Amino acid sequence: MQTKLRLVMAASALLYFGPLLAGLTGMGWNAVPVFIALFALWLVVMRPKDWPRQFSSWSGETLVSAFAQVAVNALIVIALFAAGRGIGAVAGFVPNIPPYIPVGLSFLATPLARLVWDPVKGEAVDQLLDDALRQINDPAFRPLTVGPGDVMVDTLLDLPDDADPLLTAEALDSALRGREGTIRLSLIEDALEYTEPERLGLRHGLILWATDPARHPNEEVRGGPATAFSLAGLRPELLMTFATRGLDLLRKTPAMTAAFPESRDVEMTIDASQPAALQSALAALANQIRSAEERSLRG
Template sequence: MLGRKHLLMAASSLLYLGPLLAGMARMGWVAVPVFVALSALWLVVMRPAQWPRNMARWTAAIVVAAVAQVAVNTLIVVVLFAIGRGLAGVQAISLDISPMIPVALSFLSVPLSRLFWDPVTADVIEDGVEDALGPIPQPGPMPEPTPQDEMVKSLLALPSDAEPLLTVDALDVALQPPLGETRLMALEEVLDEPDTDHRALREALILWATDLHRPVEGAVPGAQESAFSIAGHDPALLTLFAKRALMLIRAQPELWTHFPDAVDVSCRIETSSPPDLQAALSSLAIAIEAASEAA
């Protein structure tokens, strides 16, 4: 995740490199509104929570905050443009480039930033980190997370095309002790419903549960069994689970109690399934059975 933040910073820098180069290319001040508009576009794309798509959600506070953001970015653009013109004049550094190059660089910042960073999923991670760093609760009965739990609600609200790896990071935050097991149960309760989609969340949960590098200590009980259940009868998700789970059970056979029963895995093999899925499920069932017998 740290690497993605560095990539985001690099992509964001292009947004401000554009007006600087435009000033060094001695473009007129009429170009400034173009860069201001591009900076506003970046804010809309990368900060959706602060720029609601639904007009009904635009309160007076949100309008004031949006205007303030645009004003700050406008000031930055003007200063960078002026610095560029100053460098071109005082230091005799004048770039002989097409006016479209600085504009293209600033525009390229928007899709690159969105490629490297999913702001919707990142909000879930930040919320989870804030919860984790919050005040230590007083001793007392631990509330059981349900589909109404804030972290569970945030995960279930993720779009179906959310970035899988960032969603895995969000799950890693949400499923930490002491509420990890009950939150996983709450997610499974919703995802087991046949009429629900949550494609990205299903894929991310399978990736999370079958991660070879996740330590055995502190593992959420039944995580692999939950991932198997959530995969349902979807060939792509089942194949993803079976192949990754097979590597995991072979590397850490002591986790076999967290896996589905070998019989249940075998029962998921259908003659109409792709051959590679049938082979993966069959191998997984054999590996689970072997691990249980060796225990």
């Protein structure tokens, strides 16, 4: 978790370095709106709670909050741009750097940060911090204590490769409940990012749990299907299970679409070397997700 946070901070630094470098290279003030737009893009991607994907979720309060965030970031951009120009003027040196480099650095901040950090799960970390603050102010308040070394997580990670997926899914259903469940899911995901040991039984069970139609669409543990898809990797048998069960789940419960990976991510997994049945299943799942995405954009 700490490593991911450091990587996100490093990626975010590129966002701020872009307008500073742009000012240093002597770019005109007409470049400022470009950086303001890039900062707004970062907010939309990395703070989904403040920028709802569905039009119906926007309220007057949400609009005011979004406008305030953009306004604050616009001031930051202007300050960084002016600081860069001031440094260049004082130093008497203007580096000969193409304009697309500062813009590119700020643009890269968003995909790089999103690559290493799931903002939905980040909300669980925010909850932990809120709980810690509440405990300081109210000693009687009992915060979440889930973290590295959690007994449930360690037990699941110790399961053998040939562990029964159905039984594993039941165990996951017990462990991944409520606010603690979101944190446990993040800990499991971190451990399964390494391919050795493969823990195929746990990966398979996670897919069964995440695509279980009995789960409520508004469950507290969010992003389960997206995590299961990511941890399936390029393993054909796991992808096939996810694609067929995921498609069935979305047809029965379209509201679960927000918890699934984006359609383009599913499409990128399709490869000509895969069995035709798997390619067809992944394509059908991607089309189902895309249809829901388009309906959401239309409001």
